[in-house]
Each structure stands twice: as structure tokens, then as C-alpha cells.
Amino acid sequence: MNKTDIQIFLPVKDELDLNKTFTCGQCFRWREEPDGAYTGIALGMAARVRAVEGGLHLECTERDCRSQWADYFDLSRNYREARERVSIDSYMRTAAEFGSGIRILNQDRWETLCSFILSQCSNIPRIKKMVESLCKCFGEPRTLLGETLYTFPEPEKLAALDERDLAPLRLGYRAKYVLSAARAVSSGTLDLTALSQTDRVTAKRALMSLPGVGEKVADCALLFSLRIPDAFPIDVWVRRALHEQYPQGLDTSIFGENAGLAQQYIFYYRRSLG
DNA sequence: AAACAGGCCTAAA
DNA sequence: TTTAGGCCTGTT
Numbered sequence: 001m002n003k004t005d006i007q008i009f010l011p012v013k014d015e016l017d018l019n020k021t022f023t024c025g026q027c028f029r030w031r032e033e034p035d036g037a038y039t040g041i042a043l044g045m046a047a048r049v050r051a052v053e054g055g056l057h058l059e060c061t062e063r064d065c066r067s068q069w070a071d072y073f074d075l076s077r078n079y080r081e082a083r084e085r086v087s088i089d090s091y092m093r094t095a096a097e098f099g100s101g102i103r104i105l106n107q108d109r110w111e112t113l114c115s116f117i118l119s120q121c122s123n124i125p126r127i128k129k130m131v132e133s134l135c136k137c138f139g140e141p142r143t144l145l146g147e148t149l150y151t152f153p154e155p156e157k158l159a160a161l162d163e164r165d166l167a168p169l170r171l172g173y174r175a176k177y178v179l180s181a182a183r184a185v186s187s188g189t190l191d192l193t194a195l196s197q198t199d200r201v202t203a204k205r206a207l208m209s210l211p212g213v214g215e216k217v218a219d220c221a222l223l224f225s226l227r228i229p230d231a232f233p234i235d236v237w238v239r240r241a242l243h244e245q246y247p248q249g250l251d252t253s254i255f256g257e258n259a260g261l262a263q264q265y266i267f268y269y270r271r272s273l274g
Numbered sequence: 275a276a277a278c279a280g281g282c283c284t285a286a287a
Numbered sequence: 288t289t290t291a292g293g294c295c296t297g298t299t
Contacts, residue, residue, distance in 0.1 A: 028286035172295025235280045
């Protein structure tokens with residue numbers, strides 16, 4: 001153990017379930033410890049998080065990171081109220097109760113875009129493997145509690161590579177998508193910061209101009225990193241659930257600004273049923 | 275062994 | 288506007 005160890009307590013007023021939040025498919029870099037804590041690295045900061053009475057306890061490496069973690073865990077939003085609002089019928093009430101405690105993380109924009117580009121046609125273990133290898137090979141080390149973790153590599157770093165450099169990572173056909181996205185972002189052709197200030201339609205169109213980014217990946221980037229709470233990513237599980245429950249169709253705008261959260265509840269619940 | 279996977283792209287109706 | 292097949296690779 002070295003200098004690291006800054007301890008933080010973050011009060012959580014409503015509901016937050018770390019396990020659900022980290023396993024509901026929105027992020028890929030948190031690992032569960034035997035004691036129920038989670039170790040990971042986000043926004044360039046390594047941390048170990050555990051749920052305690054009334055909130056979260058964090059051990060981390062950076063000073064003055066309280067507000068960043070509070071924002072990451074979306075602590076300013078009232079999830080109990082949001083969950084109530086998306087419970088528009090018995091199915092949604094069941095799904096929302098099953099997913100109670102899920103929070104939509106406010107993640108790094110580049111990492112999120114890149115991770116979901118990698119996610120296509122992969123399962124979670126494989127996505128995690130691809131992301132970890134990318135970080136280990138090209139990210140920067142951070143030491144937490146005697147362990148070295150690696151940040152997600154900056155777009156500039158990846159933009160300087162070519163497909164041969166990525167071959168050992170076994171990203172498959174996704175490698176060229178990652179490279180072209182890295183080049184677009186690092187060159188300023190695609191300004192993710194600017195996108196976070198625009199509307200959903202504009203941001204989505206810009207994201208989809210990248211090769212390898214279709215509707216689903218773009219919606220994930222919008223919801224999980226561009227703070228567009230009504231983005232509604234439709235993957236095979238959500239599509240399945242919607243067909244089963246609403247064969248006549250469902251206009252997701254009924255959920256308003258909670259549509260993204262509704263999608264997470266549907267996804268998490270449907271996936272649990274296999 | 276052959277099919278399929280948390281999707282996208284292109285070609286063809 | 289919708290549909291089928293291919294794409295890298297790992298897993299079953």
C-alpha cells in the first residue's frame with residue numbers, strides 16, 4: 001500500500017445498487033471483490049467502491065474527486081421518483097422493481113463510444129476482454145491499494161496506431177472502426193464535448209457518421225456519456241421484450257426524460273429471464 | 275462441427 | 288424501406 005488512499009463518503013439519498021449498476025451492461029471496467037466492494041477505473045481515476053449505510057464509501061487515488069464521483073454515479077437525480085414514473089403498467093412496474101437501484105452512470109465520452117463500438121456481436125466477457133487489453137496495452141497506469149490499473153487510452157494514442165498494432169488484441173473487424181473513430185475524435189472532426197451541448201438528433205447523426213456506429217451504438221453513447229436521458233438503445237433483448245409485451249408497439253416517448261432509464265430496467269429484467 | 279453472438283454495412287428487392 | 292448475408296473471433 002502506498003500514498004494513494006484518499007477516503008471519501010458520498011451520501012446517497014435514494015437508491016443505488018452497485019451490483020446492478022455495474023452489471024446492467026452500461027460499463028465494462030468494474031470488478032467485484034470477494035467482500036462485495038468493486039474496483040475499477042473511470043474518468044482517469046482508479047477507485048474501490050463499496051455500499052455503506054446511507055451512501056458510498058470510496059478509496060481512491062486522486063484528491064478533490066468528490067464532485068466527479070458524485071457526477072459519475074448521477075447522485076443529483078432522484079431515482080426513486082424516476083422509477084415510479086416509468087412504472088406505467090404492470091410489466092414496467094415489475095421490470096423497474098427488479099432493476100431498482102440501477103443508476104445511469106455519466107461516463108467518459110470517448111471510452112463509452114469506443115467500448116460500444118467494440119460491443120457489437122460480442123458478449124460481456126468478450127467486451128470486457130477487448131476493453132481491458134486496449135487499456136493494458138495503451139492506457140496509463142494508476143496505482144490503487146498496491147495494484148496497477150490502466151486508464152482507457154486517449155483517442156490521440158489510438159489514432160497513432162494502425163491495424164497491425166491492434167491485431168494481437170483480437171478485436172476482429174471492430175479494429176478498423178476503433179481506429180477511424182479515434183482519428184475522427186483526435187483530429188476534431190468529431191467533437192464529443194460539443195456534442196454533449198447539442199440536441200439528441202444532432203448528436204446522434206454526428207455519431208452515426210462514423211463507420212461502425214449505427215443506431216444502437218449511437219444511442220448507448222448518448223445515454224451513457226452524453227447525458228441525453230431520453231435516448232433509448234434497442235438491442236436484441238430490448239427488442240424481444242418490446243415485441244413480447246407490446247406487440248402493438250410502444251411509443252417510448254411516453255417515458256419522457258426517463259426513457260433511457262426505462263430501457264435499462266427492461267434490458268436488465270429481460271436479460272435475467274434468459 | 276456448425277451455429278451463433280448485446281451490430282453494422284452493402285447489395286438487392 | 289425492408290431484408291439477407293458477410294464480417295473477426297470466441298464459445299458452445
